[in-house]
Amino acid sequence: MSTRQVELPKKYHQAIVKWSERFLPDYDFLIENWDRFFPRDPEFRLCAYRELGMCTKIECGDMEGKPKFDEAGKMHPKQAGHLLGAIRAQASTEFGSIQQHQLTLARAQDEEEQVWILRMMAEELRHGYQMIHLMLEDDWSAVSDHSEDDMVEQILSMRTGSHILGAFNIDFDSFVDNVTFCALIDRVGKFQLAMQKVSSYQPMAESMPQMLREEAFHLAAGVVPLRRYMEKAAQGSFCVSTSDIQKAFNKWFPRGLEMFGDERGGGTNVRFGLKPMKNAEAQQAYIEEVEKVVRDLNVRFVRARLPELSPAEAQGVLEQLLTDHGAVRGISHEDLVHMPDSGFFRRRGVPAFELIGWDGESFAELDDYLAHLSRHLPDAYRAGRDFSQYVEALTRVHSGETTAAEASQEMPVLTRVGGVCPCSKSVRWVAGNGSNGADDRGSADGVPASTL
Amino acid sequence: MNQAEVRIRALEDTDIGDITALDEKLGGKYRPEVWERRLGYYMRRDPDSSSVAEADGRVVGFMLGEVRSGEFGLEEPTGWIEVLGVDPDYRGSAVGRRLAERVLESFRARGATHVRTLVDEEMAGIGDFFVALGFEPAPMRPFVKRF
Numbered sequence: 001m002s003t004r005q006v007e008l009p010k011k012y013h014q015a016i017v018k019w020s021e022r023f024l025p026d027y028d029f030l031i032e033n034w035d036r037f038f039p040r041d042p043e044f045r046l047c048a049y050r051e052l053g054m055c056t057k058i059e060c061g062d063m064e065g066k067p068k069f070d071e072a073g074k075m076h077p078k079q080a081g082h083l084l085g086a087i088r089a090q091a092s093t094e095f096g097s098i099q100q101h102q103l104t105l106a107r108a109q110d111e112e113e114q115v116w117i118l119r120m121m122a123e124e125l126r127h128g129y130q131m132i133h134l135m136l137e138d139d140w141s142a143v144s145d146h147s148e149d150d151m152v153e154q155i156l157s158m159r160t161g162s163h164i165l166g167a168f169n170i171d172f173d174s175f176v177d178n179v180t181f182c183a184l185i186d187r188v189g190k191f192q193l194a195m196q197k198v199s200s201y202q203p204m205a206e207s208m209p210q211m212l213r214e215e216a217f218h219l220a221a222g223v224v225p226l227r228r229y230m231e232k233a234a235q236g237s238f239c240v241s242t243s244d245i246q247k248a249f250n251k252w253f254p255r256g257l258e259m260f261g262d263e264r265g266g267g268t269n270v271r272f273g274l275k276p277m278k279n280a281e282a283q284q285a286y287i288e289e290v291e292k293v294v295r296d297l298n299v300r301f302v303r304a305r306l307p308e309l310s311p312a313e314a315q316g317v318l319e320q321l322l323t324d325h326g327a328v329r330g331i332s333h334e335d336l337v338h339m340p341d342s343g344f345f346r347r348r349g350v351p352a353f354e355l356i357g358w359d360g361e362s363f364a365e366l367d368d369y370l371a372h373l374s375r376h377l378p379d380a381y382r383a384g385r386d387f388s389q390y391v392e393a394l395t396r397v398h399s400g401e402t403t404a405a406e407a408s409q410e411m412p413v414l415t416r417v418g419g420v421c422p423c424s425k426s427v428r429w430v431a432g433n434g435s436n437g438a439d440d441r442g443s444a445d446g447v448p449a450s451t452l
Numbered sequence: 453m454n455q456a457e458v459r460i461r462a463l464e465d466t467d468i469g470d471i472t473a474l475d476e477k478l479g480g481k482y483r484p485e486v487w488e489r490r491l492g493y494y495m496r497r498d499p500d501s502s503s504v505a506e507a508d509g510r511v512v513g514f515m516l517g518e519v520r521s522g523e524f525g526l527e528e529p530t531g532w533i534e535v536l537g538v539d540p541d542y543r544g545s546a547v548g549r550r551l552a553e554r555v556l557e558s559f560r561a562r563g564a565t566h567v568r569t570l571v572d573e574e575m576a577g578i579g580d581f582f583v584a585l586g587f588e589p590a591p592m593r594p595f596v597k598r599f
Contacts, residue, residue, distance in 0.1 A: 002563070040520065041497060116492075216499035217492075219465040224488045227468065231484070289466060296469035300484060311473060311482070 003210060006048040008133055012152055016046070016129055019156050023099050024125060030118050037115045044122055048133035049210035050203070059198040061273035068202040068273075072138045075201070079272045081143040083201050086274065087134050089164045090196075091155045093189070094128030096168030097121075099160050100181065104172040109239060110228075116221040117178050120186075123214040128155070130207050137203060161385065166347070167255035173380035176229075176240065180248035182222025183293060188259040190215045191282050200273030223293060230297045230337070234304035242301065242337055247378040250340050250358060253290065257283055258348040291339055298336045305331055345373060347390055353397040353404040366398045458512065458542065460550045463494060463502040470511035471504070474537055490535070494518065501531070501558040505538070505547045512539040515551040517569075519562045524592065526566075531559030533569040536578075552585050570594055 007013055020027050030037075034044060058066050072080040098121045105121075108114035135151050144151070161169050167185050172178060193215055197208035229240045260266075266279035277285075295318075302314045302321075306329055309317065317328050318336075325333040343356030355363035358376045363369040370391065374382060381387055393407040472487045494502040498518040505513035516535040521527055533555060538547050559567055568590065571579045 038496070119496075213499055216462075216465065217496040220492045220495040223465045223468065224492050227484065227488055292466045292469075296466070299469055303482060303484070307482075311476060 002052045004050045004052060005045065006050060006133060006137075008048070008129065008136060012132060012136060012148075013046070015152060015156060016125070016132070019095070020098075020125055023095075023102055024121055025102075026105070026118055027122060027125070030115075030122055038119065044119075044126075046126055046129060048126075048130045048207065050206040051209040052206075054202075054206055054209075055198075056202065058200040058273045060276040061200065061271050063200065063273055068200050068205065070202045072140055072201065073142060076272075077143055079200075079274070080140070082268060082272055083199075083204065083274060084135075084140050084143055086196070086269075087131050087204070088151070088155065090192070091128050091131035091135070092158055092164040093168050094124045094131060095155060096158060096160065096163040096165075097124050097181070097185070098128075100168065100170070100172050101178055103160075104175050104178055107175045108178070109175065110225070113175075113179065113221075113225045113228075116217075116225075117182070120182065120218045120221050123218070127211050127214070130211060131155075134203055134207060165259055167252070167259055170251070170255065170381075170386045171384050173378055173384075174244075176244050176248045177251075179222045179225040179229075180245070180252050182218050183226055184222070184249070184252045184256045184290065185259070186215060186218040186222060187289060187293075188256045188286060190219060191260075191286055195275040195277055195282065198273075198276050204274075223296075226293075226297060227300045230301040231304040233335075234301045242335055244378075245297075246337050247376065247381075249294075249337060250345065250376045251378055251381050253340050254345040254347075256286065256290075257342055258346065260286065262348065263350045287339075287342065294337055294339050301336060302331060340376075345377070345390075347393065348408045352408045353394055355398075366395065370394075458505050458507045458545060458547055458550070460503055460505050460554050462500055463491065463504055463514070463516070464499075465491075465495060467491070467504050467511050467514070471514050471537070474511060474514070474539055477539065478537055490516070498558075498562070501555055501562065503551050503554045503558075505542070505551055507542065512542045513537060513547040513551055515548075515555050517555055517559070519559055519564045526568075528566055529562070529564045531556065531562070531564035531567040533567065548581055549585065556585075 008016070031044060034041070056068055058064050058068055069075050072083065075083070101117055101121050101124075105114065105117060108117065132152055132155065135155075136148055140151075146154070158164075160171060163169050167188075172181070190212065193208050193212050196204055197212065199205045199208075226245065229245060230242065232240055233242045233245075260283040261279040263280040263283060266275070266277070266282070269275040270278055275282075298318055299314065302318050303309070303311075306314065306317065317331065320326075320328050321331060321333050321336060327333070340358050341356060341360035343351035343354055343360065344358050346352050346354065346356070355366065355369040357363060357369070357372050363372065377387065393402075393410065396402045397404050397407050468484075468487055468491050471491065472482070472484045475487060476482045494516050501518055502516040503514065504511045514535070514537050515533060517531060517533040519529055519531050521529050523530065523532070533552075536548065536551070538551075556567055567587070569582060569587070571582060573579065
């Protein structure tokens with residue numbers, strides 16, 4: 001394994017540094033204290049990494065076996081358009097997650113967990129940098145009217161509420177969100193990166209290995225604190241409860257499912273050789289992995305609550321709780337963490353705006369469903385704009401004012417209001433209302449190719 | 453056990469529970485906090501090299517290590533194999549050898565020119581395992597001072 005390190009042209013590099021000064025204000029602290037927190041780890045460097053020696057033949061799709069594309073201009077315009085949409089979406093998520101994490105970073109109860117998240121944020125900044133590298137290194141003029149400056153400026157102007165994918169438009173309410181986001185949403189990121197590692201566009205494929213290495217730690221930065229929270233909760237801590245964790249799962253898991261795109265889609269990406277799996281297949285693999293995370297969290301809880309049990313006895317208690325939904329040795333079914341049903345609280349994909357409950361139950365009345373949601377979602381989240389927009393859209397769908405498909409496609413549309421310099425901190429793209437009118441069925445990440 | 457049923461892959465965050473359980477099976481102690489910290493370390497440092505063997509959806513073996521330079525005056529990039537565990541039910545299935553092949557290949561790809569490890573002489577079979585992989589005794593000797 002060897003990598004090539006690439007720095008962006010100075011003005012774009014400086015634009016990202018400026019962005020970080022505003023949205024990642026602890027970046028300098030992290031770099032200055034790197035050796036204290038991560039002794040002997042290689043120094044962090046803000047640059048793009050390109051893996052050398054990767055497969056040069058297309059690995060899936062209609063052109064399998066042919067040489068990978070080293071330039072977007074050699075691709076079919078639809079293929080290149082799809083690809084650019086994915087690069088933009090990836091860039092948006094990387095910068096977007098930093099904005100979200102920053103909201104509650106200071107609320108961590110444990111310094112180690114806080115520094116892990118801070119490191120993760122710096123690496124997400126690098127991932128965004130990597131995507132901008134892909135935008136700038138090639139000529140996308142055949143599929144985009146935007147100049148290089150405009151594309152970079154647009155990405156760096158996005159704020160929570162105007163990002164391309166829904167999960168990145170939701171405010172964090174507590175540090176439980178920071179770690180749950182890492183465990184659930186970064187896990188989707190891992191799947192996307194792993195699929196893009198076989199991309200028929202060689203620069204994309206070469207960008208993935210280093211990002212995947214870093215993403216492995218991002219997942220651990222979520223799962224390890226969650227495991228520790230389960231132990232504390234089992235021991236009766238008043239600082240965190242399994243109910244807090246459950247509600248955070250309920251908030252993020254539906255958004256994670258939607259990041260794979262509509263369950264009926266993804267075929268275009270496979271045909272184009274951009275990803276090896278359709279949406280539903282990748283989503284199912286994700287669900288199975290989250291099931292394992294949840295089971296491990298529950299084992300951690302049972303072992304901490306009943307340390308006198310053998311491993312087999314603890315597994316037996318867990319099985320009984322999950323089967324009977326009752327109480328065993330002082331632990332109730334509600335004390336554990338559970339996977340929400342895949343149709344719960346959805347706004348995109350097959351079950352979008354259906355009244356499906358947390359446990360898979362169906363609701364006939366909208367008010368009953370909203371009351372159900374209010375019991376299963378965090379209080380602070382329900383008081384925010386994302387939930388109110390969902391309720392408003394759900395109400396319109398169930399009154400017949402709009403269709404679920406139309407409501408699903410409503411997402412922020414950025415409108416340029418002036419300015420040319422990507423180094424400026426001023427917002428020159430604003431989020432408007434309305435639909436982009438695109439159908440995301442063909443995209444594995446829910447990003448319409450036509451958003452540019 | 454059919455060897456083909458065992459899959460060797462990179463360490464993942466979802467392996468923490470299984471490795472904790474396997475460690476408990478091997479050593480008799482339940483130490484989740486140790487493995488959360490230790491696996492967090494390897495996933496931060498080098499998630500590609502550290503490897504697990506998976507069978508029937510659970511981890512039946514693991515080998516953890518990383519490439520470092522400058523340890524004990526050894527300036528050359530060195531792959532260090534630091535932790536190894538194989539489920540007794542899967543011993544004799546070449547799980548350890550297959551894990552080592554993956555780890556060593558990853559070390560080589562990361563630029564390591566040597567691979568080193570320390571073996572407790574009281575643990576019968578471990579030294580033979582490494583000799584069978586092509587390791588040979590090194591002139592460095594471990595020293596310990598007890599408090």
